[in-house]
Amino acid sequence: MLNKIAPTILVIFFSLSLSAAISKAEKDVLIKLNQVTGGSKWTNKWDLSQPMNKWYGVKVVDDKVVSINLKNNNLTGRIPVEITTLLNLQELNLSTNLLNGEIPLNIGNLKALQILDLSFNRLTGFIPVSICTLPNLQALVLDRNILSGELPQQIGKLTMLENLSLYENSFQGALPASFYELKSLKSLSLYTNRFTGKLSPAIGNLQLLENLNLFDNDFKGQVPIELEKLTHLKKMNISYNLFSGQVSNKLSLLDKLNMTMRNEVGNVISLPVIKG
Template identity: 70%
Template sequence: MNKKITLILIVLFSFSVAANVSQPEKEVLMKLYQTTNGNKWIKKWDMSLPMSQWYGVKVVDDKVVSVNLKNNNLTGRIPVEITTLLNLQELNLSENLLNGEVPANIGNLQSLLVLDLSSNKLTGNIPVSICKIKSLKSIILDRNILSGELPQQLGNLLELQMLSLYENSFYGQLPDSVYGLKSLKSMILYSNKFTGILSSAIVNLQNLENINLFDNDFKGRVPLELEKLPNLKKLNLSYNLFSGLVSNKLSLLDKLNMTMRNEMGNVVSLSVIKG
């Protein structure tokens, strides 16, 4: 008798979960499944199961709070409907074959903490609306075909800890507002087309642990203010157009070297201040 009661309760609970999750949220995930060719995913969704049991989906209090479909053979475009999941805290579609642009209204996801769309084939710019998500802690868009200048409004993301944009085609100068991201721990921008100087205002980023600007077109002096970043552990400024002298402390910190390119494209090494 007890076993039968337990079984009945499990079945009732399953139906309860399925019924309580809103139909609009379920329709959004079904749209994601269809748009990204879910029938070819490595781990597919069984639509007969409650959403809380779908692979990579986390449901809390009948709301979808996480979609993590990393390395699951998603193809096609990211449907704009995904920006209606207003309780979403994590969106991880990395290491797939997605193309097209990041949805322009991604900024609707006001609860988002982690956005990871890395290692796809995404094109276009970073939508300005992303700068409205003041809760964001990680923007991970590396290894795509993204381009354009970084939005000036990026400085609105005061909770941002990780900015990873490497191996894209971003260009232009870093927005001044970036130097106000006081929570930032990692700024990984290597292998892009960034230009301009690295401002002495970088001293404001006291939580920085990792700076990687390798293989860009930054120029001017290497800011001595980098020495004043107490948590800095990794620094790679090589293969830029920096010139002048580098302090001994910074030269030791650089995990690769201080090898630069000059205006002619020749490889040169920066001199280290002795003492």
């Protein structure tokens, strides 16, 4: 009987030890986050003597950190690279703080991540290519930072992405070809950046799109008639770009500013509307 019990006890002991080790490693990462982002001055502070599931904005399931939501909590400093070792993390929301520096390059390690919201901070640099390797990402929200560069060429690999919001940054360049493969996309907000190039007729592939906002960029060329194929589209603003040519009455009425554009010398113009 003892021979049968002993292995069972060893298995239980090993499992508890492994669980404890994982918990200790993840706890160390959160302590690091607290230290480097001015935890003593947070609006909602952590009592590090309490269990992790008692810490404000932290959700723990099965002894694993699955969510960190520290929105509007007076975080300062940089995002520690160690945060990318929380492999069970499904949500990371550090929005509406005073964070600076760059998005960790290996953010793509967080394969379970579904929501990444770093909006309304002071982040600089570009979108790491590794973000495109997040198979479960549903929301990428980076609004109102000081981010720049082009969208990663592989962005179309985010097949689960429903919300892409990058407004009020300094992104530039044309939308990559793979962008038009984001067929789960429901909301796209790219307004007030420096995007250029033509909007591909492949925009018609985004059949689930409900909100499209490209306001105040430098997109040019013809407004794709394929936008009319987006039957779920409820809100659209593509004005104050460099689009030219005629547009249908349907698209003109759908656009918030009725297709008011800028020309090459900066003058405000209205695109001619095809009646009927």
